[in-house]
Amino acid sequence: MKEYLEKIIKDRRSISEFSDRQVSNEFIDELIDLASFAPSSTNTQPWFFLIFKSEENKNRLNYYIDLGYEKLKNQLKDNNIISWTIFSKVADSFSKYWRFDKAPVYILCFARSYDKKGLSQIIKLSNNNNIENIANESTKTSVAMAMQNLLLGAYSKWLWTRIKDWIKFFLIDDEIKKQFYKEFSIPNDYSLISWIQIGYPKENKVKRVAFARLPIEKIRKYL
């Protein structure tokens, strides 16, 4: 069991080239079930997963990404923040991070904000509004834990994944965010934490060797 878990943890890799093979809803439900066993802040289980499988809905997601990207470009251009040529070069080199890969399933992972009523007593007693921010940070941490369960669970079933975080930059625009939330009936107190692409790899397109990890001496300190 220990060796198996260690293998799953160490062999999991992010991939970008997925085959057309579909993933069944039963499989996805198993992953969501595993995600739901993650620890969560005061056991609030603040996660919600929006699963995109149909081409039509995936195209709608791409529409919002393009819209956000264009708007950001125009803002940068209007404000003369950086020269247009430099921006295009930078944007192009990052475009693989901005774009979805052609995966059969995208899972958008949301965190539900802390219940304000429950918190209001503590905020009143402590006289510090910052508590709400800190509480909401912990909901995001909870969702990240659930996401890791999902990633490892997927890999244990030979499903490969890649988180695509950068794409959520389109939400920096309030108007686009509003439209997006409305179209997919997402409650306003849900924050988009990240999204995960899932599928089977294209043959010979998996990179099994991990990028070198920082040595543990650099990432821990005993006190």
Ligand SMILES: Cc1cc2nc3c(=O)[nH]c(=O)nc-3n(C[C@H](O)[C@H](O)[C@H](O)COP(=O)(O)O)c2cc1C
């Ligand atoms: C929070 C987070 C955000 C990420 N965002 C992106 C992204 O926007 N685009 C992308 O292609 N990969 C993204 N990744 C995947 C990382 O690039 C990848 O995990 C890292 O290079 C290590 O490779 P490995 O997952 O194969 O170990 C993200 C991963 C995490 C955990």
